[in-house]
Amino acid sequence: MSERPFTDLSYREYLSEEKLMGSRCINCGAIFVPPRPICIHCFGSDMAWEPMSGKGRLAAFTCISVGPPAMVAEGYTRDRPYCSGVVELKESVRVDARIEGVDTTRPETIRVGMPMTADFIHKDADGEVKTVLAFRPAG
Amino acid sequence: MKKRRKLGRGVAIVGAGMSKFGIFKEKNSKDLFAQAFSEMIASVDKGIDPGDIDALYLGNFSNDFFVHQAHWAPLIADLIGLTSKPATRTEGACASSALAFREGVFAIASGFYDIVLVGGVEEMSKRSTAEVAEGLALATVPYEGEVGFTFPGVFGAVATAYFAHYGATREHLMDITIKSHKNAVLNPKAQIPHSIRDIMAAKAARAEKKGSPVPSWADEKEFLSDPAANPPVAWPMHLFDCCPISDGASCMLLVGQELAGQFTDAPIHVAGIGQGSGSGFHGSRSLTSFDATRHAAQEAYGMSGLKPADIQFSEVHDCFSMAELVHIEDLGFFEPGKGYKAVAEGATVLDGPMPINTSGGLKCKGHPVGATGVSQLYEVWTQLRGAAGERQIPKKDLRIGAAHNLGGTGGTCTFTILERR
Numbered sequence: 001m002s003e004r005p006f007t008d009l010s011y012r013e014y015l016s017e018e019k020l021m022g023s024r025c026i027n028c029g030a031i032f033v034p035p036r037p038i039c040i041h042c043f044g045s046d047m048a049w050e051p052m053s054g055k056g057r058l059a060a061f062t063c064i065s066v067g068p069p070a071m072v073a074e075g076y077t078r079d080r081p082y083c084s085g086v087v088e089l090k091e092s093v094r095v096d097a098r099i100e101g102v103d104t105t106r107p108e109t110i111r112v113g114m115p116m117t118a119d120f121i122h123k124d125a126d127g128e129v130k131t132v133l134a135f136r137p138a139g
Numbered sequence: 140m141k142k143r144r145k146l147g148r149g150v151a152i153v154g155a156g157m158s159k160f161g162i163f164k165e166k167n168s169k170d171l172f173a174q175a176f177s178e179m180i181a182s183v184d185k186g187i188d189p190g191d192i193d194a195l196y197l198g199n200f201s202n203d204f205f206v207h208q209a210h211w212a213p214l215i216a217d218l219i220g221l222t223s224k225p226a227t228r229t230e231g232a233c234a235s236s237a238l239a240f241r242e243g244v245f246a247i248a249s250g251f252y253d254i255v256l257v258g259g260v261e262e263m264s265k266r267s268t269a270e271v272a273e274g275l276a277l278a279t280v281p282y283e284g285e286v287g288f289t290f291p292g293v294f295g296a297v298a299t300a301y302f303a304h305y306g307a308t309r310e311h312l313m314d315i316t317i318k319s320h321k322n323a324v325l326n327p328k329a330q331i332p333h334s335i336r337d338i339m340a341a342k343a344a345r346a347e348k349k350g351s352p353v354p355s356w357a358d359e360k361e362f363l364s365d366p367a368a369n370p371p372v373a374w375p376m377h378l379f380d381c382c383p384i385s386d387g388a389s390c391m392l393l394v395g396q397e398l399a400g401q402f403t404d405a406p407i408h409v410a411g412i413g414q415g416s417g418s419g420f421h422g423s424r425s426l427t428s429f430d431a432t433r434h435a436a437q438e439a440y441g442m443s444g445l446k447p448a449d450i451q452f453s454e455v456h457d458c459f460s461m462a463e464l465v466h467i468e469d470l471g472f473f474e475p476g477k478g479y480k481a482v483a484e485g486a487t488v489l490d491g492p493m494p495i496n497t498s499g500g501l502k503c504k505g506h507p508v509g510a511t512g513v514s515q516l517y518e519v520w521t522q523l524r525g526a527a528g529e530r531q532i533p534k535k536d537l538r539i540g541a542a543h544n545l546g547g548t549g550g551t552c553t554f555t556i557l558e559r560r
Contacts, residue, residue: 008281034282034421060426062295063374064287068273071287081374084287086296086420096282096420107374112303132286 006037006047016131018120022093024050033093053090054118055138061085061099063107074123081105087116087135101136115139144442146248149396151406152557154183155517160387160505161330162264168202168211169218171388172260175510176219179256179390184403187392189219193252195226196243198236198259199509200546204274205263215260232278233458234546235259236389237414237512237553243393244409253398258390259514261507271384275508278547280419291373291381293420293548294459298375300426301461305476309375312460313363314482316379316502319457322489323499325530330385330505335359342368380460382500387507389514407520410539411445411556413438417549427476431552432469432543439541439554440471447471449539450556452493452522452532454515456545457500466543467495470554490533497522497530515542516555523559 004010006023011034014021023035027044033052038045063081064071076082083099100119102110116135123130156178158171180187195216203209216226229238236259243257263271275290283293301307316335323329324337333341339362346353356362363369369377392402399406415434417423423430440446447470455470457463468478472493473486481487487495498504498518501511519540521527541556 040422060296060300060420062288062292062299062376063371064289064292064295065371065373066272066289066291067287068276068284068289069269072269078370081371082287084283084292084296086300086426094421094426096280096286096288098286107371112299134286 003049006035008034011035012131015120015133016122016129020052020054020118020133022050022052022091023047031091031093033089033095052118056087056089056116056135058099058110058112058114058116058135059086059088059094060112061110063104063110083110085135095133098132098134099136100134144438146244146409146442148248148250150244150247150393150409151396151399152391152409152520153394153399153402153406154179154187154392155390155520156180156182157328157389157510157514157517158387159328160385160507160514162384163386164264166386168206168260168262168388169214171262171386172215172218172258172390175258175388175390179392183392184405185401187402189221192221192224192254192256192392194224194246194255195221196229196239196246196255196257197226198229198231198239198512200230200232200235200261201274201277202260202262202509204277205261205266205271211260221256231551232546233456233506233508234512234544234551234553235509237542237544237555238551240391240513240516240555241412241414241553244412247393247395253395255393256390257393257513258388259510259512260388261509262386263384263507264386268384278550280421280548280550282421283419283548289373290548291376291459294461295373295376296420297426297465298461301464302375304427305479307464307479310360311479311483312375312380312464313360315457315460315463316363317359318488319496319500319502322497322530323503325528326499326504329499329503330383331499331503335362376459376461382458382502382506385505385507387505387510387514389510389517391513391516391520405524405559407523408558408560409555410558411439411443413442413554415552417552419548419550423549428465428469429545429549429552431549432466432545432554435543435552435554436470439556443556445539445556450541451534451537451539452495452497453541453543454496454498454500454518455543456511457496457502458506458545460502462545463495463500466545470541470543489530494532497527497532512542512544512553515544516557518542519557523557
């Protein structure tokens, strides 16, 4: 099997297969999620795919009451906010993700530092399935 | 390798103008720019023949989206009789006109031009709030947009990280909101020239008139804590943490420093100028800081030879209350994690030791995105010339002020230091 290119498209393809994948620089070992084709530390371009554990901690979050049209279409309103956040992975990289399994009407119960585990939201958008990275509280 | 940057030739500001900011359904971008331009011409103490202007740099983020018309630089050049001279549009999201200013400075510093007009314009109110939010979101980082982040959401997330890290709370952000509203009352160009107390009184009066139960709040913070009065937008960002949707225009006349005396005896000099870029959450060094701001500050301080303590006041890009807190730390006015305590002690109010956003900031002056950068510099210019009227900073020997402009979620930031010599 020929290796997938280190692109946003490949990243999303892996997400749709419920895999959180990054790229690892073969020269210096730096890891990037989403994958980068060029290492921003040593500027090497020899990369390998690196599976992530999907474990991490919540580094920042927000509960959004006034969302963009696409989120409103999914039923998210003032009475039903959704949570977006940043998760610091065990592998020491940060990813943006939807945060599921938390009480978005009581944001004060959501804590920065909470252990999180990866999840995947498969959305049907005009007959095409789109996968969005999500995390939920671990355990 | 750090290099001390400098301009090949000094640049001075000899005129400035801005339209009133607000919602103007009956005015288009040309009408707004004409207001700013007329005020600028009148502000040049010894006069300027507009025919002597060599070139225009115009910031505009997304009139393409907001009013379905792109390519604004020649349209504005035509409006002010500048054609067939060069007119160039700059785009850096909400920092678009700070980039125009920078291009104008470089064009003069290079020696190529002597007299350059820089400015910005944006016309946002013809679209619904949801459409404006969608238009602005074009400037987020795709990885953030894909998981539902909005602009208020990005700064909401920065706030939760900051709160967890440094122990600040929503109440500290309220100090910033209350201050911005107070300053805007004194700014005739401001979109929301009302203090929080004025707004509380107006709400109570409206309820009384309608015969509904009259709300009462002990003070501004109780009002801002009331979800009926101040609903969440992207927790912990609430309505009063967010800047409004605005229309407006701004412009400035830049000349080679050695020519300034032909136009005014009170030119304002460009002492330092800096710009930086940033990645977004996935690639930034910290969630409570913007790398682009820090880079811009380093360039501007380096060029000017000045330190943060030398800056006597500053406009900063407070698209959200939380943003102001991050910027005053990134710019070195306060140590990381200590900004909110300084704000609580009154350090940043109009008569405090380090006045921030004397104009009312984006929060209350308004934020027509493409016009904002130059409008911030307009405020600094006005203060340094002692022409700010009721909101004049009561400091003796006001000589050095600065402006910080941010585009996107920190993708483009600028920092500019102006000096009266």
